[in-house]
Amino acid sequence: MTSPRGVSKQWLITLPSLAWLGVFFVIPAVLIVVTAFRPPDLQGGVGSGWTTETLQVLRDPAYLPIVWRTAWLSGLTTLVCLALALPVSFQIARVGTRMRQFLLLLVVIPFLSNFLIRVFAWKSLLHPEGPLTKLLIALHLVSEDAMLLNNLGAVLLVLIYTQLPFAILPLYAAAEKFDFSLLDAARDLGAGPWRSFSKVFVPGVRRGLISAAVMVFVSSLGQYVIPQMIGGASDEMLGSKIAQRVFSDRNLPHASALAAALMLAVLVPMLIVTMWQRFGRKEAAS
Amino acid sequence: MRRSWFPALLTAVVIAFLFAPLVVLVTNSFNASRFGGEWEGFTWNWYEKLWAADEVWESVWVTLKIALSASLASMALGTLAAYALHRFRSWLQSVHSVLITLPLVMPDILMGMSLLALFILSGIETGLLTIWIAHVTFCLSFVTMVVLGRLQDFDFTLIDAARDLGATRKQAVIKVLLPLLLPGVLAGGLLAFTLSIDDYVITFFVSGPGTTTLPLRVASMMKTSRSLPVINALSTLLIASTFLLAALSFRLQRRA
Numbered sequence: 001m002t003s004p005r006g007v008s009k010q011w012l013i014t015l016p017s018l019a020w021l022g023v024f025f026v027i028p029a030v031l032i033v034v035t036a037f038r039p040p041d042l043q044g045g046v047g048s049g050w051t052t053e054t055l056q057v058l059r060d061p062a063y064l065p066i067v068w069r070t071a072w073l074s075g076l077t078t079l080v081c082l083a084l085a086l087p088v089s090f091q092i093a094r095v096g097t098r099m100r101q102f103l104l105l106l107v108v109i110p111f112l113s114n115f116l117i118r119v120f121a122w123k124s125l126l127h128p129e130g131p132l133t134k135l136l137i138a139l140h141l142v143s144e145d146a147m148l149l150n151n152l153g154a155v156l157l158v159l160i161y162t163q164l165p166f167a168i169l170p171l172y173a174a175a176e177k178f179d180f181s182l183l184d185a186a187r188d189l190g191a192g193p194w195r196s197f198s199k200v201f202v203p204g205v206r207r208g209l210i211s212a213a214v215m216v217f218v219s220s221l222g223q224y225v226i227p228q229m230i231g232g233a234s235d236e237m238l239g240s241k242i243a244q245r246v247f248s249d250r251n252l253p254h255a256s257a258l259a260a261a262l263m264l265a266v267l268v269p270m271l272i273v274t275m276w277q278r279f280g281r282k283e284a285a286s
Numbered sequence: 287m288r289r290s291w292f293p294a295l296l297t298a299v300v301i302a303f304l305f306a307p308l309v310v311l312v313t314n315s316f317n318a319s320r321f322g323g324e325w326e327g328f329t330w331n332w333y334e335k336l337w338a339a340d341e342v343w344e345s346v347w348v349t350l351k352i353a354l355s356a357s358l359a360s361m362a363l364g365t366l367a368a369y370a371l372h373r374f375r376s377w378l379q380s381v382h383s384v385l386i387t388l389p390l391v392m393p394d395i396l397m398g399m400s401l402l403a404l405f406i407l408s409g410i411e412t413g414l415l416t417i418w419i420a421h422v423t424f425c426l427s428f429v430t431m432v433v434l435g436r437l438q439d440f441d442f443t444l445i446d447a448a449r450d451l452g453a454t455r456k457q458a459v460i461k462v463l464l465p466l467l468l469p470g471v472l473a474g475g476l477l478a479f480t481l482s483i484d485d486y487v488i489t490f491f492v493s494g495p496g497t498t499t500l501p502l503r504v505a506s507m508m509k510t511s512r513s514l515p516v517i518n519a520l521s522t523l524l525i526a527s528t529f530l531l532a533a534l535s536f537r538l539q540r541r542a
Contacts (some may be wrong), residue, residue: 012373018368021385024423026402091293110304113528116486117521119305193290222393239395259399
């Protein structure tokens with residue numbers, strides 16, 4: 001690989017994807033940060049000159065509850081998804097091959113069905129005239145005038161629904177490599193099912209747990225379709241504000257400032273995890 | 287050894303939870319009731335309405351055109367990228383690997399928003415081309431990952447064997463590597479195709495007037511309550527095709 005010919009061949013093979021992602025992924029991301037320092041123009045574009053005025057807008061106290069809501073909704077979604085995905089991936093990994101493939105297919109199919117349609121399905125499921133409301137009223141679990149839709153609980157529910165496969169798939173990938181005889185050993189040594197699950201299985205799939213957590217958390221942070229369709233007017237997330245600034249207010253710099261903040265919120269947890277995993281690996285090696 | 291029944295029960299509940307909304311959609315698409323609260327008898331009515339909705343079929347056509355061309359382009363780019371990542375170990379591939387991974391975790395809204403900024407600032411009119419570019423960008427990483435998984439299982443001594451038997455490097459790649467890699471490439475392409483058909487958020491940002499893909503059409507139909515049962519019918523057809531595509535991709539990936 002050190003010969004000049006090897007190097008040039010490597011470049012030739014790498015260049016197409018590298019250039020594509022450079023132009024359509026890296027440059028746009030940098031542009032967002034740059035645009036946050038530019039003044040808006042009336043046509044929905046970007047004016048000339050430089051300004052830090054847009055950044056001042058971010059300090060508007062009205063954003064604080066939205067940022068806070070986005071953070072705790074994403075955090076709670078991550079926790080619930082992990083709590084559900086751990087036993088599910090445990091189960092999928094220990095059944096026979098045919099059953100395992102079948103269960104995986106069952107997890108993947110709803111995940112591959114159109115996202116918008118799944119959110120729409122929840123909307124009709126939770127609708128005041130919908131089947132779930134009627135069922136719960138018939139069971140006397142909710143009152144006649146209950147509103148299942150247009151509140152934060154509904155947003156949380158649908159967030160969990162759409163993010164759950166993001167948690168199950170990486171956890172399953174880790175659980176598949178887990179040596180299940182360790183569990184038998186733990187049981188032989190007197191550990192109960194819960195103890196052997198939490199003290200042996202969970203640490204054993206730690207890496208999958210971390211990537212599942214990052215996937216779900218990061219993807220939840222950027223949601224805007226769910227709060228818009230399922231939530232009420234006061235249930236906006238950061239993503240809703242970005243879309244609103246782009247399409248209703250046509251203020252690209254303002255939207256960019258918000259998007260840059262979101263990008264920071266996405267990159268920081270990923271960086272921490274990468275560093276932590278590097279460090280963890282070194283620790284394990286020594 | 288006695289196994290706890292709890293994980294099995296929870297798995298069943300979770301799968302029921304994942305399918306519940308889909309079942310409701312499919313059932314309601316045959317329900318004469320407009321709002322689907324109660325069963326008011328079987329009907330094909332919504333499918334007939336869907337059949338007559340020309341604007342829907344027009345957007346199906348737009349969607350298919352984009353999905354097909356975007357998955358072909360990302361198959362080519364992704365296969366090359368996977369080969370480079372697998373074959374070489376260098377600082378260049380470290381950078382390459384980070385660049386391939388990042389789009390997988392970038393929230394859709396940021397990707398859509400940043401591409402829109404690029405197109406506005408460089409004066410490119412949004413439309414079919416910009417949607418295609420966006421779709422190739424987010425499909426590329428997924429295809430690379432699928433093909434890379436295939437390459438890791440590939441027995442490279444087969445290439446040496448072909449070379450020993452007198453094949454040139456080029457022949458070995460074209461006649462040995464590519465055919466064996468093909469199921470992986472096709473599975474990656476199918477995934478890209480599904481992702482492209484599915485995408486709403488990114489497409490919403492980079493689409494222009496006159497280029498309405500199917501998800502964009504569905505979103506605008508949702509605003510009028512008259513067309514809600516038609517969406518159920520459309521959703522049922524889409525779910526059915528997802529089933530077919532998933533089963534196909536499943537078979538491709540399993541074939542050794």
